[in-house]
Amino acid sequence: MDEIRDDRRNFLNWLIGGGLVAFLGSVFYPVYRYVIPPPSGEANVSQVKLPFKLKELQEDEKKSRIFKFGRNVGIILITPENELKAFNAVCTHLDCTVQYRKDLSIIWCACHNGRYDLEGRNISGPPPRPLTAYTVHLDNATGDIFVAEAKG
Amino acid sequence: MADKIARENRLFHWVDERLHIQTLVDYMSHKVVPQHSHSFWYYFGGISLFFFVVQVVTGILLLLYYRPGADSAYESVKFIISEVSFGWLIRSIHSWSANLMILAAFIHMFSVFFTHAYRKPREMTWVTGIFLLALALAFGFSGYLLPWNELSFFATRVGTGMAGAIPGVGDFLMKLMRGGEDVTGATIGRFFGLHVAVLPGVFAVLLSLHLFFIQRQGMSEPLEWAANPQFKKYRPFFPNFIMRELLVWLIMLNLLAVLAVFFPDGIGVVHWPLGQKADPFAPPPPVIRPEWYFMFAFQALKVLPAHLLFIEGELAGIIILTAGGIVWTLIPFLAGKFSSGKKPTLIIAFGWAVLAFIAVLTILGYILE
Numbered sequence: 450m451d452e453i454r455d456d457r458r459n460f461l462n463w464l465i466g467g468g469l470v471a472f473l474g475s476v477f478y479p480v481y482r483y484v485i486p487p488p489s490g491e492a493n494v495s496q497v498k499l500p501f502k503l504k505e506l507q508e509d510e511k512k513s514r515i516f517k518f519g520r521n522v523g524i525i526l527i528t529p530e531n532e533l534k535a536f537n538a539v540c541t542h543l544d545c546t547v548q549y550r551k552d553l554s555i556i557w558c559a560c561h562n563g564r565y566d567l568e569g570r571n572i573s574g575p576p577p578r579p580l581t582a583y584t585v586h587l588d589n590a591t592g593d594i595f596v597a598e599a600k601g
Numbered sequence: 602m603a604d605k606i607a608r609e610n611r612l613f614h615w616v617d618e619r620l621h622i623q624t625l626v627d628y629m630s631h632k633v634v635p636q637h638s639h640s641f642w643y644y645f646g647g648i649s650l651f652f653f654v655v656q657v658v659t660g661i662l663l664l665l666y667y668r669p670g671a672d673s674a675y676e677s678v679k680f681i682i683s684e685v686s687f688g689w690l691i692r693s694i695h696s697w698s699a700n701l702m703i704l705a706a707f708i709h710m711f712s713v714f715f716t717h718a719y720r721k722p723r724e725m726t727w728v729t730g731i732f733l734l735a736l737a738l739a740f741g742f743s744g745y746l747l748p749w750n751e752l753s754f755f756a757t758r759v760g761t762g763m764a765g766a767i768p769g770v771g772d773f774l775m776k777l778m779r780g781g782e783d784v785t786g787a788t789i790g791r792f793f794g795l796h797v798a799v800l801p802g803v804f805a806v807l808l809s810l811h812l813f814f815i816q817r818q819g820m821s822e823p824l825e826w827a828a829n830p831q832f833k834k835y836r837p838f839f840p841n842f843i844m845r846e847l848l849v850w851l852i853m854l855n856l857l858a859v860l861a862v863f864f865p866d867g868i869g870v871v872h873w874p875l876g877q878k879a880d881p882f883a884p885p886p887p888v889i890r891p892e893w894y895f896m897f898a899f900q901a902l903k904v905l906p907a908h909l910l911f912i913e914g915e916l917a918g919i920i921i922l923t924a925g926g927i928v929w930t931l932i933p934f935l936a937g938k939f940s941s942g943k944k945p946t947l948i949i950a951f952g953w954a955v956l957a958f959i960a961v962l963t964i965l966g967y968i969l970e
Contacts, residue, residue: 479686479687479690479691480662480687482686482687483662483665483685483686483687483688483690483691484662484665485686486666486685487684487685487686
């Protein structure tokens with residue numbers, strides 16, 4: 450007799466406990482999902498036309514400009530050999546924005562003195578990886594500069 | 602099994618040694634709730650409290666994505682309901698729960714009034730309750746503007762414009778509320794601060810007092826019991842009343858879930874579609890109306906003639922409504938002594954008159970538009 454009672458009690462405990470878990474789940478699941486932000490509405494791009502022309506860059510004292518590349522920031526510069534180079538401007542150390550140091554012929558991160566050469570390779574300081582390089586296309590007729598993600 | 606009990610006892614003793622909770626447990630276990638044909642009404646205060654807790658939780662969740670400001674408020678609400686997972690549900694619950702909270706608070710207030718539960722020694726419970734209702738209305742008014750859509754923009758313009766009709770301080774008050782000459786992004790900032798910081802703070806203090814008074818004094822007993830002690834009947838507060846209260850809350854939660862899921866934009870006159878973004882230079886939409894709980898005041902100001910005796914109609918309306926509110930708040934002090942066994946007919950008649958005034962003007966407000 451007692452065994453049957455225990456069985457019934459057990460069954461009820463499971464039923465009520467299960468119901469409670471399901472109830473709490475149905476309350477907290479939406480809350481959990483709500484708290485997780487949705488993916489950014491801004492599309493990632495693979496190519497941009499820079500909002501300035503080659504002439505402006507050449508006349509720029511720093512020989513370099515920062516530009517918006519989709520959700521990222523990029524940096525474009527003119528090397529002493531008169532080459533156009535573009536990289537993702539986010540330092541691989543702690544996400545600061547890098548800058549071109551014409552005087553040292555390096556790309557430099559001011560936050561923790563990270564240094565990259567003009568190929569984007571990390572040469573000294575804390576950065577663990579090279580900068581991501583972009584390919585640069587120049588429309589010689591108009592002076593428009595196009596920057597694209599490097600293939601491969 | 603015995604082990605479990607011993608463990609629970611040890612934990613209890615550990616806490617009791619430090620905080621002396623045994624006295625609290627004794628107090629709660631002796632607490633009783635009167636049981637009679639109108640006990641039903643005791644639950645409405647608890648229901649209001651339940652919806653308030655829902656408001657706090659969903660309000661905090663909305664804060665994660667809401668961004669005040671003329672350029673971002675509408676966009677962020679749109680983002681919440683269209684992009685964020687279950688965002689539509691959180692906004693829907695917040696809106697439904699707001700309306701149900703105010704409805705439950707109104708029912709609670711009138712039930713306390715008609716059972717004369719405000720009488721000595723519960724005057725302060727009544728007064729804090731009225732202030733809490735006023736704060737709840739302020740929550741509603743300030744929250745209405747936050748989505749920065751067409752309807753909320755014009756309703757807030759009208760609402761704040763009313764304050765401007767008060768002679769002397771009106772203009773100052775209106776500018777204070779709007780944060781300038783007109784309803785702009787600056788108004789959103791003010792209403793937002795009010796809605797999420799100032800009002801919750803004041804509300805928490807008053808609510809604590811209100812609940813403290815109730816726990817200290819217990820539930821009011823029916824007037825008739827004083828003359829007929831043989832009818833007295835009680836129910837233990839713990840666990841009997843608490844279990845019933847929890848059951849009522851569970852039912853309310855289900856009601857809320859059903860309404861929020863099936864009517865995310867509201868239904869009938871309780872309606873909050875996001876619609877178009879507010880444009881101060883566009884003509885107002887054909888129907889501008891306040892939320893249902895402001896309708897009677899809105900309608901009262903509308904039906905008054907342009908001039909009443911020597912003052913402007915709008916001003917006269919504001920004076921009458923304010924005076925009515927003050928009398929209503931002071932009812933416990935104006936009602937006089939309650940002698941046992943005698944029904945306070947005058948007070949009851951006054952209560953019905955107020956209820957009829959609110960009901961008729963509210964219905965008129967919807968019919969005449």
